[in-house]
């Protein structure tokens with residue numbers, strides 16, 4: 464048969480109803496919302512129609528109605544499958560960045576994830592005191608845990624550390640002045656800048672010192688009748704090195720004592736265990752900072768603590784009680800899943816050695832390099848067996864980062880699996896892997912895809928290898 468005209472091709476297109484009666488579409492309808500399927504059929508038909516009109520439709524199609532129907536059905540099935548995939552989905556983190564903010568920061572320990580699914584799927588005593596049968600507080604299980612782990616008198620938990628800083632400033636200093644060193648006016652991830660959070664809280668920022676040096680006298684000179692608070696911000700995501708002088712939390716506490724002013728320390732990342740014995744740079748633990756005597760300390764739940772997104776405020780009872788009464792607290796309160804995950808995470812810390820094994824963030828940060836090398840050899844073997852001749856695979860030494868704006872100078876020696884695809888670029892492999900289910904994120908270097916095993920679980924090896932195989936086979 465010769466080439467049918469455009470008009471006759473258009474006549475061969477099935478109707479929406481015909482497509483909807485096709486067995487593959489019936490099967491699709493059993494699994495997917497009808498509206499989504501019907502919309503996809505319409506779009507597939509429209510696309511085919513415009514292809515025919517523009518002359519793009521394959522000329523070698525014969526004038527068989529069934530052929531057009533099959534094309535539209537396939538297009539519909541593909542489109543629906545793509546559209547019902549969750550947009551927020553699992554990623555295999557092969558970047559080696561342990562606290563990757565774009566990838567959801569910390570992974571929960573097994574106990575913490577179980578606690579989350581338990582309260583998510585069942586009723587719980589979130590705000591009920593089971594002993595008295597009266598109304599309780601969602602913070603009640605957390606407060607004594609935080610107090611005993613950090614040494615603080617009292618505690619409160621909000622949605623994230625940015626909210627913790629906002630709430631603390633708004634409670635302690637709204638309408639008045641807060642003194643901060645110029646070297647500590649940090650920006651974290653673009654959306655949190657100390658001066659902007661300060662403005663939002665209603666407190667007025669008084670900057671003192673220079674970027675690299677701020678002395679205790681600089682704070683003292685800035686104190687006036689308007690001063691409400693002395694603020695110390697841990698420069699967690701950058702370092703000023705060389706000719707520097709920082710006024711420590713202890714020195715601020717001393718000044719605070721002299722002038723009867725409260726002191727707050729925004730720690731950013733909250734470390735409860737000292738990991739310097741594992742090759743990580745020394746960082747102050749929350750306990751050490753609390754011991755120095757500030758009135759309030761704030762830190763994140765999902766950075767080095769390794770728990771859910773949360774902002775923890777630990778401090779003197781008087782200020783914590785005031786914060787609890789601030790209406791902002793209701794606006795930034797944690798939900799039951801966060802409460803469950805945080806309680807379970809904090810409980811892990813009651814046994815420090817166990818915490819390092821059970822909390823994924825701590826475990827990944829402290830993996831010894833010989834273990835990483837062994838892991839890389841195992842992953843390499845799994846990849847080799849799946850990819851055959853399509854890629855060259857090697858194990859190499861590399862460097863992983865802590866991430867999450869923590870320990871910017873730490874270079875953690877690691878082992879990586881380097882994949883050099885033979886028939887495509889490493890960039891194309893990387894782009895293909897991002898579209899997979901689960902998506903895989905690695906790093907491209909010198910036309911090789913580097914997979915850092917520090918952040919890849921053993922249980923993910925097969926999934927990862929299948930994902931690589933699928934992209935290489937395309």
Ligand SMILES: *Cc1c(COP(=O)(O)O)cnc(C)c1O
Pocket residue numbers: 623624625626628649651655696697698699700729730731732762763764765773774868
């Ligand atoms: C990360 C960080 C914050 C913000 O914490 P989130 O939990 O991300 O809201 C605030 N201050 C410092 C110093 C930080 O490092």
